[in-house]
Amino acid sequence: MISVEEARSRVLALARAPEPEQVALDQALGRAMIAPGVARLTQPPFDAAAMDGYALRSAELPGPLAVIGTAAAGVPYEGETPPGSAIRIFTGAPVPAGYDRVVMQEIVTRDGDRIGIADVGSNLNIRRKGNDFAEGSTFQPPRPLRPADLALLAAMNVPRLTVARRPRVAVLAGGDELVRPGSDPAPGQIISSNDIAIAALAREAGAEPVVLPLARDTEESLRDRFAEAEGCDLIVTIGGASVGDHDLIAKVSAELGMERAFYKLAMRPGKPLMAGRIGTAAMLGLPGNPVSAAVCAKLFMQPLIRAMQGLPPGPDPLQAVLTRDLPPEGDRQHYLRARLVPGDGLPEIEPFPDQDSARLWVLAEADSLLIRPAGDPARKAGERMSYLPL
Numbered sequence: 001m002i003s004v005e006e007a008r009s010r011v012l013a014l015a016r017a018p019e020p021e022q023v024a025l026d027q028a029l030g031r032a033m034i035a036p037g038v039a040r041l042t043q044p045p046f047d048a049a050a051m052d053g054y055a056l057r058s059a060e061l062p063g064p065l066a067v068i069g070t071a072a073a074g075v076p077y078e079g080e081t082p083p084g085s086a087i088r089i090f091t092g093a094p095v096p097a098g099y100d101r102v103v104m105q106e107i108v109t110r111d112g113d114r115i116g117i118a119d120v121g122s123n124l125n126i127r128r129k130g131n132d133f134a135e136g137s138t139f140q141p142p143r144p145l146r147p148a149d150l151a152l153l154a155a156m157n158v159p160r161l162t163v164a165r166r167p168r169v170a171v172l173a174g175g176d177e178l179v180r181p182g183s184d185p186a187p188g189q190i191i192s193s194n195d196i197a198i199a200a201l202a203r204e205a206g207a208e209p210v211v212l213p214l215a216r217d218t219e220e221s222l223r224d225r226f227a228e229a230e231g232c233d234l235i236v237t238i239g240g241a242s243v244g245d246h247d248l249i250a251k252v253s254a255e256l257g258m259e260r261a262f263y264k265l266a267m268r269p270g271k272p273l274m275a276g277r278i279g280t281a282a283m284l285g286l287p288g289n290p291v292s293a294a295v296c297a298k299l300f301m302q303p304l305i306r307a308m309q310g311l312p313p314g315p316d317p318l319q320a321v322l323t324r325d326l327p328p329e330g331d332r333q334h335y336l337r338a339r340l341v342p343g344d345g346l347p348e349i350e351p352f353p354d355q356d357s358a359r360l361w362v363l364a365e366a367d368s369l370l371i372r373p374a375g376d377p378a379r380k381a382g383e384r385m386s387y388l389p390l
């Protein structure tokens, strides 16, 4: 069995170069920006008042000064700035060239058109032209766009962006025991939860998931579903990956010409993971146990989807302090469902006592995966460990 690291690099090698498309700013949240945003103007475009008050000359303080005009945001003062003068100014207005300071109105005494300032302080209250960014500045890709990024690009007067086309991900869950949420399960049946989780994880990573109808445990049903996945960038099957008589994914995908990158890895949960390529699509065969499927999706599917969009694949492990002793680990790299609590410096991490790979309640309560390498020796409370946030 190959290691998690080797499996990860083989999975990432399945990603093709992202396909660019143009989107308007208001459609760009969460999209992967793959070409630089170039500022089409300088910001602020002029020296701007940072306070409501009076623009004046520092050298002429404490006054008195004559108020000879007004400047507001969007309505500049166009007149002269003779010695002994000041103008009323509001936040965001251009500061006329003759003045070097804005004094906030709270500390100004005004009598008719005359003002005086007793104690001015040190702040000039002027935002200098270009102090945010200059025309031609480039906002570098690749990055998933956050609200603050969109605000910056808007201010740069970049109305459309080049982003990666969202990968289309077919989610194929199968098993004779499965019915949809909201149905009445017959004896022996359970609700299909994996496809909901995997589609959500795909969407979270930037993909456009397509959940296919549930497959039955027959080769014919699986072949039908694979045909429906035609045109997708990634096919993610769930279940049927193991060695049982009804575990048909390996057989059917092989018959459909899958070039296998690997099948099985030294990981817990998730040993029977499969990866490869069918035609132009990448394929991941996730194990059916719900926690195994979700952990494999976090570790392999999401990084692959991000790589398909030209983004850094992540996730990168962080450090936390163990809260209790752990026995020696087996021969597979173990991802334990755990909970973080704020610590003194690093957070503390508390693995759940029951790590059954079918317990969704534990997964829902977990906010992290504690990582234990294959063959990890016994650990003591207080030791530093790696984890992945969930």
Ligand SMILES: Nc1nc2c(c(=O)[nH]1)N[C@H]1C(S)=C(S)[C@@H](COP(=O)(O)OP(=O)(O)OC[C@H]3O[C@@H](n4cnc5c(N)ncnc54)[C@H](O)[C@@H]3O)O[C@H]1N2
Pocket: 173, 174, 175, 177, 178, 190, 191, 192, 193, 194, 195, 238, 239, 240, 241, 242, 243, 244, 247, 269, 270, 271, 272, 286, 287, 288, 289, 290, 292, 357
């Ligand atoms: N003899 C062996 N048996 C098993 C092995 C093994 O090495 N030898 N590996 C075990 C491991 S590890 C895992 S993980 C599971 C993976 O099995 P499959 O990928 O074949 O998954 P299924 O058998 O189809 O299902 C397992 C389990 O998960 C439930 N399931 C499946 N799909 C869904 C879904 N969409 N929503 C909710 N639950 C689902 C299914 O009902 C089963 O209970 O194999 C072990 N066995």
Ligand code: MOO
Pocket: 267, 268, 269, 270, 271, 272, 287, 289, 292, 357
């Ligand atoms: O992947 Mo399985 O869940 O290791 O038990």
